[in-house]
Amino acid sequence: MSRCATVALIGRPNAGKSTLSNAILGAHLSIVTPKPQTTRKRVLGIFTDDDTQLIFVDTPGILKPRYKLQHAMLGYVHESVDESDILCVVVDVVKAAERGTIDDPLIDTLLAKRQGTPTILVLNKMDALRDKQQALVLIEQARLSGRYTKAIAISASEKKYVDDLVSMLKEYAPEGPFVYDADELSTLPQRFFVAELIREAVFTLFREEVPYATDVTIVEFEERSEGKWYIAADIIVERDTQKAILIGAKGAALKTIGERARAAIEEHLEHPVYLELYVKVRSDWRNDRSQLAGLGY
Numbered sequence: 001m002s003r004c005a006t007v008a009l010i011g012r013p014n015a016g017k018s019t020l021s022n023a024i025l026g027a028h029l030s031i032v033t034p035k036p037q038t039t040r041k042r043v044l045g046i047f048t049d050d051d052t053q054l055i056f057v058d059t060p061g062i063l064k065p066r067y068k069l070q071h072a073m074l075g076y077v078h079e080s081v082d083e084s085d086i087l088c089v090v091v092d093v094v095k096a097a098e099r100g101t102i103d104d105p106l107i108d109t110l111l112a113k114r115q116g117t118p119t120i121l122v123l124n125k126m127d128a129l130r131d132k133q134q135a136l137v138l139i140e141q142a143r144l145s146g147r148y149t150k151a152i153a154i155s156a157s158e159k160k161y162v163d164d165l166v167s168m169l170k171e172y173a174p175e176g177p178f179v180y181d182a183d184e185l186s187t188l189p190q191r192f193f194v195a196e197l198i199r200e201a202v203f204t205l206f207r208e209e210v211p212y213a214t215d216v217t218i219v220e221f222e223e224r225s226e227g228k229w230y231i232a233a234d235i236i237v238e239r240d241t242q243k244a245i246l247i248g249a250k251g252a253a254l255k256t257i258g259e260r261a262r263a264a265i266e267e268h269l270e271h272p273v274y275l276e277l278y279v280k281v282r283s284d285w286r287n288d289r290s291q292l293a294g295l296g297y
C-alpha cells in the first residue's frame with residue numbers, strides 16, 4: 001500500500017523553511033533571501049518516490065501581523081496547519097540556543113489546535129551553531145514538552161541530514177493513494193514562479209522598507225512558438241519615492257532587476273524570455289483589501 005501525506009513547513013520568518021523545501025524537492029520552487037518575510041503565499045511542492053508521496057507546503061513566517069498583507073500571510077499558515085497530516089516546525093537553532101528554549105508562544109498556540117498530529121521539530125542551521133551540544137539540550141526540551149513527536153537537527157543550506165528528515169516524515173505518512181502524478185513537482189502556474197523570481201531580485205537588491213512595499217504581478221505571459229517567450233510584469237510599490245529607487249538613475253536599477261530576474265526565469269522555464277518590467281504606484285496596497293485580492297492574497 002502506498003503512503004501519502006501533506007506536510008506543512010511552518011516557523012518564524014527566516015528560519016529556513018523555503019531553503020529546506022527546495023533542498024528536499026531538488027528545485028528552486030520557493031524564493032530564498034537573507035531577509036525575513038520573503039515567502040508570502042503557500043508554495044506547494046510534491047516529493048514522490050517508489051511508495052510515498054509527500055506534499056510539502058512552504059508557508060510565510062509566523063509573526064504578529066501589523067498590516068493586512070501580514071494578516072493574509074498568517075491566514076495561509078493557519079490554513080496549511082489545518083490541512084496537513086504532518087507538521088514540520090522549522091527553527092533557527094542558533095536563535096533558539098541564544099534564547100535557551102524551543103518555547104515560542106506564537107508557534108505553540110498554532111500547535112495546540114492540532115494536538116495529536118505528528119509534529120516534527122526541525123532544528124535548522126546546525127552548520128552555524130558553534131556549540132553543537134546546545135542542540136541536544138533543545139531536543140531534550142522538545143521531548144519533555146510533549147508537543148513534538150520527534151526532533152532532528154539539520155542544515156538545509158548544506159543539505160545535511162535532510163534525507164534523514166524525509167525518511168522520518170515517510171514513517172508518519174498515512175497509508176493512501178497518491179494525490180498527484182508521480183512526475184508532478186508543483187500545481188502552481190508558471191506565472192506564479194515568474195512573479196516570485198522578480199520579487200526575489202527586488203528582495204536581494206534593495207534594502208530596508210522597499211522590498212516589503214513591493215509586489216509583482218504578471219501582465220502578459222506569451223509562450224511563442226518561435227524565439228523568446230514574452231513576459232510583461234508590473235512591479236507594484238506604495239510610493240513615488242520607492243518607484244524612483246526601483247527605477248534608479250537613467251533606469252539603471254530597473255535594468256539590474258531585469259537582468260537578474262531574467263536569468264532566474266530562463267533557468268526556471270528552461271527557455272529564453274524577453275522580460276519587460278514596469279514600476280507602478282498603488283498607494284498603501286499592503287493595507288487595502290481589494291488591492292490585495294487583485295494581487296492574489
Ligand SMILES: Nc1nc2c(ncn2[C@@H]2O[C@H](COP(=O)(O)OP(=O)(O)OP(=O)(O)O)[C@@H](O)[C@H]2O)c(=O)[nH]1
Nearest residue numbers: 013014015016017018019034037038039061156157
Ligand atoms: N547557515 C545557514 N543558513 C541557512 C540555512 N538554511 C537557510 N539559511 C539561510 O537563512 C536565510 C533565510 O532562508 P529562507 O529559506 O528564505 O527562510 P524562510 O524560513 O523561508 O523565511 P521566510 O520566507 O521569510 O519566512 C537565507 O539567507 C538562507 O540562505 C542553513 O541550514 N544554514
Ligand SMILES: [Mg+2]
Nearest residue numbers: 017018038039
Ligand atoms: Mg520562505
